[in-house]
Amino acid sequence: MRYLISLAFVFLLSGNAFSQTExxxxxxxxxxxxxxxxxxxxxxxxxxxxxxxxxxxxxxxxxxxxxxxxxxxxxxxxxxxxxxxxxxxxxxxxxxxxxxxxxxxxxxxxxxxxxxxxxxxxxxxxxxxxxxxxxxxxxxxxxxxxxxxxxxxxxxxxxxxxxxxxxxxxxxxxxxxxxxxxxxxxxxxxxxxxxxxxxxxxxxxxxxxxxxxxxxxxxxxxxxxxxxxxxxxxxxxxxxxxxxxxxxxxxxxxxxxxxxxxxxxxxxxxxxxxxxxxxxxxxxxxxxxxxxxxxxxxxxxxxxxxxxxxxxxxxxxxxxxxxxxxxxxxxxxxxxxxxxxxxxxxxxxxxxKQIYSMDFSHDMVAVDQPEKTLESRMLISDQWKLIDPGPANPSNQDVLLYDIVKDPMESENLAEEKPGIVKKLLADLDEWWDGDTGSDQQ
The missing domain is CATH 3.40.720.10 (Alkaline Phosphatase, subunit A)
Structure with missing residues (x-):
């Protein structure tokens, strides 16, 4: 018999509960x-x-x-x-x-x-x-x-x-x-x-x-x-x-x-x-x-x-x-x-409702200051994807917004057409992690 654990645990899968013993x-x-x-x-x-x-x-x-x-x-x-x-x-x-x-x-x-x-x-x-x-x-x-x-x-x-x-x-x-x-x-x-x-x-x-x-x-x-x-x-x-x-x-x-x-x-x-x-x-x-x-x-x-x-x-x-x-x-x-x-x-x-990603420079400059090489923060929701440029991306500070369901190849930036959505998603990004200060705001 395979190695056993002493405590059973229960979790949900497709609505069904089960016990794990092995x-x-x-x-x-x-x-x-x-x-x-x-x-x-x-x-x-x-x-x-x-x-x-x-x-x-x-x-x-x-x-x-x-x-x-x-x-x-x-x-x-x-x-x-x-x-x-x-x-x-x-x-x-x-x-x-x-x-x-x-x-x-x-x-x-x-x-x-x-x-x-x-x-x-x-x-x-x-x-x-x-x-x-x-x-x-x-x-x-x-x-x-x-x-x-x-x-x-x-x-x-x-x-x-x-x-x-x-x-x-x-x-x-x-x-x-x-x-x-x-x-x-x-x-x-x-x-x-x-x-x-x-x-x-x-x-x-x-x-x-x-x-x-x-x-x-x-x-x-x-x-x-x-x-x-x-x-x-x-x-x-x-x-x-x-x-x-x-x-x-x-x-x-x-x-x-x-x-x-x-x-x-x-x-x-x-x-x-x-x-x-x-x-x-x-x-x-x-x-x-x-x-x-x-x-x-x-x-x-x-x-x-x-x-x-x-x-x-x-x-x-x-x-x-x-x-x-x-x-x-x-x-x-x-x-x-x-x-x-x-x-x-x-x-x-x-x-x-949302997940996140982040894009930094290939080379790191300070272990305690990740924001120094932050090029972009990304938020993905059910429909929208927001790309917010960071301080290490000086050549392009345009916020990008895509309808990632209809436009999976990200060909049309809708940021100017949807300022309300951009504002909300940027606030959500800052609440998750403020990339300008490196502070965790959870």
């Missing part, structure tokens, strides 16, 4: 640099993602999901803490500094690591999902993209990333081999956890479809006739390569008989529009930008023992919900500072 295994699957449109089940006419499509069909799938930032490091930090970037302190990928050494080379990496420590120290004040799960006997494994130093610094009990700047440690190092060079490290961890009768948490954040776009040639040849440019074909092929690895992971879970009681959560860290003229480069309006092509993502929760499959095209979901929902699944209360909801609580889901 800890679920938990797997986070984190796509890296992929648009919300670039899946078969989201309607892409060419990209084939049959395994993720099946995951979406088998789970509670939110097509209106959002991440907290259009950049990987702050986005991933939010996923693992359940906090927004202004709370956990990681607002960008790197500290801002001047160096005579080439960016990303060893000397630059070493200098970066010294400056990044202040941000890492702030981040580590907040417990991560694997740290909290460890209190219940969980073992955990980090693989893929990881900005938090050595895997142990994120609260994992095992992992791949060493974080040593002298050996290229910045955003994943050895962990970035997962998926691209096979799945054995995860499978070996799973086998050991099963042998030890331990419930487990897996962080699978492969460097896919992230550049460099170097898909297997068979996949590239498949998409070349369909794409407008080779750079686009390479990106599309990378999306399918990700899907193949997702299938390998889920097949392993099925093979060892754990599908029924495993909570699988899928999300992407930020969006991507492939520049057709520049291989491995994104186009404006996606990564590092506040548009939906930078922050929107499908979010999937699959747990056959407890979650009834449903494609939710109406309710809003956020990546900050993942930590709260995971804790609820194992019978733990969320920490007071967490702003997400348990998406398995139907009342909380239907009560939600």
């Amino acid at each position: 800890k679920p295994n938990i797997i986070y699957i984190l796509s890296d640099d992929q648009s919300w449109t670039d899946y078969g089940f989201m309607g892409h006419p060419h990209i084939e993602t049959p395994n993720i499509d099946q995951l979406a069909a088998d789970g509670l799938t939110f097509t209106r999901g959002y991440v907290t930032a259009p950049l990987c490091s702050p986005s991933l930090a939010s996923i693992i803490t359940g906090l927004y970037p202004y709370q956990h302190g990681i607002t960008g990928n790197d500290p801002l500094f001047t160096s005579e050494k080439p960016r990303y080379q060893t000397d630059w990496q070493t200098a970066r690591s010294r400056l990044y420590k202040d941000y890492l120290d702030e981040f580590q004040k907040h417990p991560t999902v694997p740290q909290l799960l460890q209190k219940l006997g969980y073992v955990s494994f980090q693989s893929g993209k990881w900005w938090g130093g050595h895997w142990s610094e994120g609260g994992f009990t095992d992992g791949m990333t060493h974080g040593d700047p002298g050996r290229g440690g910045r955003h994943g190092d050895e962990g970035l081999k997962i998926g691209r060079e096979g799945m054995d490290p995860i499978f070996d961890f799973m086998d050991q956890a099963i042998s030890d009768d331990d419930p487990f948490f897996i962080w699978y954040a492969p460097f896919l479809p992230h550049s460099p776009h170097t898909p297997p040639d068979s996949l590239l040849q498949k998409y070349l006739p369909k794409a407008p440019a080779e750079a686009v074909a390479s990106y599309w092929a990378m999306c399918e390569w990700l899907d193949i690895t997702v299938g390998q992971l889920l097949d392993k879970v099925e093979e060892v008989g754990l599908t029924e009681n495993t909570l699988v959560v899928f999300v992407t860290d930020n969006g991507w529009i492939q520049d057709p003229d520049r291989p491995n480069r994104y186009a404006p309006g996606s990564k590092q930008d506040p548009q939906d092509m930078g922050i929107r993502t499908p979010i999937i929760y699959k747990w056959p023992a407890k979650i009834s499959p449903r494609m939710d095209t109406k309710n809003l979901a956020s990546s900050v919900d993942m930590a709260v929902t995971t804790l609820a699944a194992v019978g733990m209360d969320p920490r007071p500072e967490m702003q997400g909801i348990n998406v398995m609580d139907k009342k909380a889901l239907t009560k939600r």
Whole structure:
């Protein structure tokens, strides 16, 4: 019999109450640099993602999901803490500094690591999902993209990333081999956890479809006739390569008989529009930008023992919900500072009216003053999306308002036509977080 918890808990799912007596295994699957449109089940006419499509069909799938930032490091930090970037302190990928050494080379990496420590120290004040799960006997494994130093610094009990700047440690190092060079490290961890009768948490954040776009040639040849440019074909092929690895992971879970009681959560860290003229480069309006092509993502929760499959095209979901929902699944209360909801609580889901995101500069200037690099704050409601420019966006201070239901590609700014709506949503943004002062006004 699997490891048991002593306290039963009750929560709502589709209006039905149930008791939880056995800890679920938990797997986070984190796509890296992929648009919300670039899946078969989201309607892409060419990209084939049959395994993720099946995951979406088998789970509670939110097509209106959002991440907290259009950049990987702050986005991933939010996923693992359940906090927004202004709370956990990681607002960008790197500290801002001047160096005579080439960016990303060893000397630059070493200098970066010294400056990044202040941000890492702030981040580590907040417990991560694997740290909290460890209190219940969980073992955990980090693989893929990881900005938090050595895997142990994120609260994992095992992992791949060493974080040593002298050996290229910045955003994943050895962990970035997962998926691209096979799945054995995860499978070996799973086998050991099963042998030890331990419930487990897996962080699978492969460097896919992230550049460099170097898909297997068979996949590239498949998409070349369909794409407008080779750079686009390479990106599309990378999306399918990700899907193949997702299938390998889920097949392993099925093979060892754990599908029924495993909570699988899928999300992407930020969006991507492939520049057709520049291989491995994104186009404006996606990564590092506040548009939906930078922050929107499908979010999937699959747990056959407890979650009834449903494609939710109406309710809003956020990546900050993942930590709260995971804790609820194992019978733990969320920490007071967490702003997400348990998406398995139907009342909380239907009560939600707004979610938020924020766009900061790539390079951070002060761990205690996130507003200095704030480029935009974003509020998404049932119908409206507001983009409010911040102090680090001096070239464009125009407030943007979109009817995100009728205009999902954000082609028509309605701010001048709807001043009353703009005023209300700006007030709601300031009540949530005043980005000019950095003060939390909750």
